[in-house]
Amino acid sequence: MINGKLLKDAMMSAAISIANKKRSVDELNVYPVPDGDTGTNMSMTMGAALRALELMGEDVTVSQVADTAASALLRGARGNSGVILSLLFRGIAKGLNGLTEADCESMANALELGVSAAYKAVMKPTEGTILTVARMASVKAQECVHTTNDPVILWEEVCKEAEATLAKTPDMLPVLKKAGVVDAGGQGLLLIFQAMLEVFHGGSIAVPAEKAKEEKKVEFSTAVGEFDEVINFTYCTEFIVQKHPDSPDASKLRAYLETIGDCVVVVDDEEIIKVHVHTDSPGMALTKALEFGCFINDPKPKIENMRIQHENKVLEAKITKQQEFRPAEQEKEFGFVAVAAGLGVESMFTDLGVDQVVRGGQTMNPSTDDILKAIMATPAKTVFVLPNNKNIIMAAEQAIKLADRNVCVLQTRTIPQGFAAMLAFDESASLADNRINMTKAFERVSTGQITFAARDSDYEGHQIKKGEILALDNSKLSFTDKDVEKAAVKLTRRLVKGDTSYVTLIYGADVTDEQAEHVQALLSAKLSDKIEVMLVNGGQPVYYYIISVE
Missing domain, CATH: 3.30.70 (Alpha-Beta Plaits)
Incomplete structure (x- = not known):
C-alpha cells in the first residue's frame, strides 16, 4: 500500500527532479522560436505543488496529499504542458478521494481518471505527445491490476510503458522524427513518474541542484542607474x-x-x-x-x-505595482484582462480599456493563478480574457471554474488579435453578441512576427541555424533571413491583400526608433497609397516586429 507520507515524498521528489532536469527537456523542443519551453513550464507547475506539500505535516492521507497537490498544480499551471500535467493529477486526486492509503486498483483507476480529464481539456488531441505517454501508461496500469496487488510493482510497469511509448513518439509525429528527438512533454512526464517510483522503492527525496552563479557583468553604469535621482543632463x-x-x-x-x-x-x-x-x-x-x-x-x-x-522606468514601476492584484467588487457589467509584454504594448491595451494586464507572453507563460488574480481584481460581473498566445489559452481557461464571476476566454493567439477584439467591443451589446463580434474581429486580423531562432532546427522544411531571423505568418514559419529590416518588409508585403487598409508595425525593445522609421518608410514606398502604415513602440521582448494587417 502507498500511504500519504510516501505519496507526499514521491511528489515532492518529482517536483525537484523535473526542476533539476528541465533544461534537458527544454532542449527537446523542435520549435525554433524562443518560447516558454516545456521543461520550464512543467517545472514551474510542479514547483507550485512542491511549495504546498512542504507545508503539510507527516500524518496525512493519500487523499489529502493528492487534493493539495492537485489544487496547487491547477493554480500554478503554465503553458499547455503544465495545464495537461495539472489535469492528470487532478484526475488522480479524484480517484484517490477519501482514501487513507492507495492499493493497486485505486492507483490504476486514479491514473485512468487523470488521463480522461487531460484528453477532455484538449480540443484536438495530438498523438505522439504527453497525452499518448500518459494514456498508454494508464492502459498498462489497468492490465497490471489483474497480475499484481502491489501498487509499487504496478508503478514500475507504468514507468516502463511510459518509457516505451515515449521512444515511439517520433514514429507518431514526423516533426519529432526529422529532428531526431522524442516528445518533450512525454519526457517530462516520464521523469516525474520515475522520480515517484524511486521514492516508492524506498529512495530519498531528490536534492535540488545547485543554482549556477550568475556572472556579474562589468560595464558602465546604465543611464538610469545610480544617477537617476537627479538628471542634470539628458x-x-x-x-x-x-x-x-x-x-x-x-x-x-x-x-x-x-x-x-x-x-x-x-x-x-x-x-x-x-x-x-x-x-x-x-x-x-x-x-x-x-x-x-x-x-x-x-x-x-x-x-x-x-x-x-x-520615464519608462517610472511607468514600469507603476505597472509592476498594478500586478499586485487585489480582489474588486463587481461594479460594472464587463471588464477585461489581457496578457502582454512590453511597456508600449501594455499601455496600448490599457488605453483600449483593459482593466488588468498580466505580464507574460512567448517566453514567460503566466500561470492560471496569475490570470485568476487579474480576473478577481477586475471590477466587473463578466470578465473577458485575452491570452494573446496559443500556449496561454489553456491556462486561462482553467481560471474560469476558479473565479467568483463570469469569465469569457477569447482565443486570441497574437497581440494584434487582442487589439482587434478590444476595438470590436460594444458596451451596449450583450455578452453573446460581444463574444461573436469580438471573435469575428480578431479572426480577420493577419499577424506577422519577426524574431530569431533560439536553437538549430530542421523545422517545416527549413534548415534553421541558431540566431537566424525568422518570419512568422500567422504563427507559422514563412521564411528565414539574415537581416531584420529586409525580413520585416518582405513579410509585410506577403501579408498584405487587395482589401488591406492598415498596417501597424509594433517594434520591440531591440529595435531603435530610427530602424523602425526606416522600415516604415520602405513599406510606405512599396505599398499602395491606399494603405496606411502606422508605427508603434511596443517595447516587447523576443519579437523585433509584430505586424498587424487589416
Whole structure:
C-alpha cells in the first residue's frame, strides 16, 4: 500500500527532479522560436505543488496529499504542458478521494481518471505527445491490476510503458522524427513518474541542484542607474576610442568632458580610452574624442536619452505595482484582462480599456493563478480574457471554474488579435453578441512576427541555424533571413491583400526608433497609397516586429 507520507515524498521528489532536469527537456523542443519551453513550464507547475506539500505535516492521507497537490498544480499551471500535467493529477486526486492509503486498483483507476480529464481539456488531441505517454501508461496500469496487488510493482510497469511509448513518439509525429528527438512533454512526464517510483522503492527525496552563479557583468553604469535621482543632463554617452600613435593625454579629454557634462568616467591604457559622460551635447563629446583616436565598432558608441528612460522606468514601476492584484467588487457589467509584454504594448491595451494586464507572453507563460488574480481584481460581473498566445489559452481557461464571476476566454493567439477584439467591443451589446463580434474581429486580423531562432532546427522544411531571423505568418514559419529590416518588409508585403487598409508595425525593445522609421518608410514606398502604415513602440521582448494587417 502507498500511504500519504510516501505519496507526499514521491511528489515532492518529482517536483525537484523535473526542476533539476528541465533544461534537458527544454532542449527537446523542435520549435525554433524562443518560447516558454516545456521543461520550464512543467517545472514551474510542479514547483507550485512542491511549495504546498512542504507545508503539510507527516500524518496525512493519500487523499489529502493528492487534493493539495492537485489544487496547487491547477493554480500554478503554465503553458499547455503544465495545464495537461495539472489535469492528470487532478484526475488522480479524484480517484484517490477519501482514501487513507492507495492499493493497486485505486492507483490504476486514479491514473485512468487523470488521463480522461487531460484528453477532455484538449480540443484536438495530438498523438505522439504527453497525452499518448500518459494514456498508454494508464492502459498498462489497468492490465497490471489483474497480475499484481502491489501498487509499487504496478508503478514500475507504468514507468516502463511510459518509457516505451515515449521512444515511439517520433514514429507518431514526423516533426519529432526529422529532428531526431522524442516528445518533450512525454519526457517530462516520464521523469516525474520515475522520480515517484524511486521514492516508492524506498529512495530519498531528490536534492535540488545547485543554482549556477550568475556572472556579474562589468560595464558602465546604465543611464538610469545610480544617477537617476537627479538628471542634470539628458544623454548618457558611452564610447571607446582606439588611440592614435601621438594621442594627447586622456586627462585632457576628461577635463573637456567635465565642462559639458557630469558623471564623467575616463579610463585608458596604452591602446584605448573608455568614456562615460552625461551631457546635453553628445556630438561635441564625440567630436572632441576624435582628436585622441578613432571609434571602435565593438561595442559601438552608445547614446541614450536618460529622461525618456527614466520615464519608462517610472511607468514600469507603476505597472509592476498594478500586478499586485487585489480582489474588486463587481461594479460594472464587463471588464477585461489581457496578457502582454512590453511597456508600449501594455499601455496600448490599457488605453483600449483593459482593466488588468498580466505580464507574460512567448517566453514567460503566466500561470492560471496569475490570470485568476487579474480576473478577481477586475471590477466587473463578466470578465473577458485575452491570452494573446496559443500556449496561454489553456491556462486561462482553467481560471474560469476558479473565479467568483463570469469569465469569457477569447482565443486570441497574437497581440494584434487582442487589439482587434478590444476595438470590436460594444458596451451596449450583450455578452453573446460581444463574444461573436469580438471573435469575428480578431479572426480577420493577419499577424506577422519577426524574431530569431533560439536553437538549430530542421523545422517545416527549413534548415534553421541558431540566431537566424525568422518570419512568422500567422504563427507559422514563412521564411528565414539574415537581416531584420529586409525580413520585416518582405513579410509585410506577403501579408498584405487587395482589401488591406492598415498596417501597424509594433517594434520591440531591440529595435531603435530610427530602424523602425526606416522600415516604415520602405513599406510606405512599396505599398499602395491606399494603405496606411502606422508605427508603434511596443517595447516587447523576443519579437523585433509584430505586424498587424487589416
